[in-house]
Amino acid sequence: MQSANRARMSGRAAVAAMTVAIALMVPLWVAAQSGQSSPEGTLTLDEAVATAMQNNLELHAARQEILTARARLEHASRWAPSNPQISVRQRRRDPPGPGGTSTDFGVELSQELWIGGQRGLNRSGRQSEVESARAMIQFLELTVAARTRRAFLDLIVARESVETAQRAVAVTEEIQQSTRSRKEAGEATRIEVNSAAIGVGRARSALAEAQANANEARARLRELMADQVPEYIELSGDFNLRALDLPPRSELLNRVVGHRGDLAAAAADIAAAESDLALSKRQLIPNLTVFGFYEQEEEEDITGVGVSMPLPVLHRYGGERKEAQADLRKAQIERDTLLLEVRIGLDRAIEDYRVAKSRIEAVSEQVLASAEDNVRLTYEAFRAGEVGITAVSSAQEALLQARRAYLEARRAFIRAATDLERTSGGLLVVHGRPAEAETSREDEINEKES
Structure with a gap:
């Protein structure tokens, strides 16, 4: 029993080591998995x-490219370059002299045939186009997932920005009301009242900006989800920051190159272009046309077969x-060019993620x-007469600056994490995970093994 447990633990450790080396499997965002039910709304x-993934219109349009590529492959897979041809002719003989007239009749059936492996080359090129379309769909799905x-x-x-802005408005309005009351009691000056009004105006402006940003963010989500976002909905989740645990750069880069769908599509495009180049050279070997005929001339029946071919003299x-x-x-x-972008983009995405993580940890x-x-x-000190309105204004300014830095840090972290996911081709990906029962990475691997 102990040896079996040891073997099981060593197997799990090996799987864990390989998985950590391949991907960042710790979530940026803790959210309910799709397999678990979430509260209504x-x-x-x-x-x-x-x-x-199911409704995005960009994905629907791109998936039609696969159907188009398959249609071209089906056309290239035909066994002959054209349909057979049949020709029927009839001639009337009216020789001079007393002899009577006669009618000649003839039928010819012909078929053009592939020569020099042209069918195979054409089919190979179109098959590569199908593979390219599939790989691009894979990369586009990854991109849409990251953007979503x-x-x-x-x-x-x-929405957090709106909530913090609303709290700031409430506090500044309370300060303004208190300052007015103190002004009426002769305990505050007009400068203090004006300063309080300025604070309210700035807070309301920040609230309006936050509401506009929320509307814009909702519109982007609606566009990606094909407008499948209910009007009133709660978003579930919370941030969970972890450090990147990556293999050496060369090893990581090789895995990313092998994982990105657009690079696979680029390789398939090269294969298709190579097949087309070989096909263009083979076209110097013209296709043969075989034919058979039957003719009836006066009292004679004539049958025969033959071949014909164009001469590549004028058009080579x-x-x-x-x-x-x-x-x-x-x-x-x-x-x-794409390989260069991947190398540069991956290094930048990793550094941006680490910087953004440090930034969001600093502004918690x-x-x-x-x-x-x-x-x-x-x-409270202002109401007690211990400080003036200048101190209140300074505290309000510090709050606005802290709020701005807090929100910018979170946006930068989101941007860095999704850029890292896209640049790595989904190798370093943001995963969802149950918020109620946060599990360790080893437990998560054990679940997958089960």
Whole structure:
């Protein structure tokens, strides 16, 4: 029993080590999994992504590209370049002299045939186009999922921004009302009343900006989910920050290159261009047309077979070959450009994530709560006559700055995490996880093993 447990634990440890080396499997966002039921009227991160995968119009349009590529493959798979042809002719003989007239009759059936492996090359090129379309769909699905996660989290932050702005408005309005009362009692000056009014105006302006940002974030989420977002809905989840645990850069880069769908599509495009170039060279070998005929001339019946072929003398397909060579070179350049973008983008995304993580840890909710508490304490001191309105204004300014830094840090972290997911081709991905029962990474791996 102990040896069996040891073997099971060692197996789990191996799986855990491989998984950590391959992907960032710790979630940025803690949300209910799609397999678990959520309260009515609550939208989780996983549910939002699943809805986008099912209804996103950009994905629907892109999936039609696969059907188009398959149709071209079906056309290239035909066994003959054209349909058989039949010709019927009739001639009337009217020789000079006393002889009578006669009618000649003839029928010919012909069929063009592939020569030089042209069918196979054409079919290979179109098959590569199908593979390219599939790979691009995979990458587009990843991109839409990352954009949906970002829009979902942006909406969460936007709603938090509205809530903090509403609290700021409430505090500044209370300060304004108290300042007016003290002014009527002769305990405050007009400058203090004006300063309080300025604070209210700034807080209301920040609230209006926060509401506009929330509307914009909701619109982005609606667009990605094909307008499948209810009018009134609660978003479920909370931030959970973890450090990146990555293998060496060269190893990580190789895995990312092998994981990105757009790079696989670029490789398939090169294969298709190579097949088209080979096909353009084979076109110098013309297709054969075989035919059989039957003719009836006066009292004679004539049958026979034959072959015909065009002579590649005037048209030698030079333009087609040059075009195919240019297309191949273009596909290779696009692949190399994409590889360069991946190398640079991956390094940048990793560094951006680490910086954003440090930034959001530095400007935590506790910092924002402390700034709000300072405003209340300063206000109480102001009411007690211990400080002037300048101190209250300074506390309000500090609150606005802290709120701005807090929200910007969260937005930057969301942006960095989703950019990392997209750049890594889904290798370093934001996963949803149950918020009620947070499990360790090893427990999560054990669940997957089960």
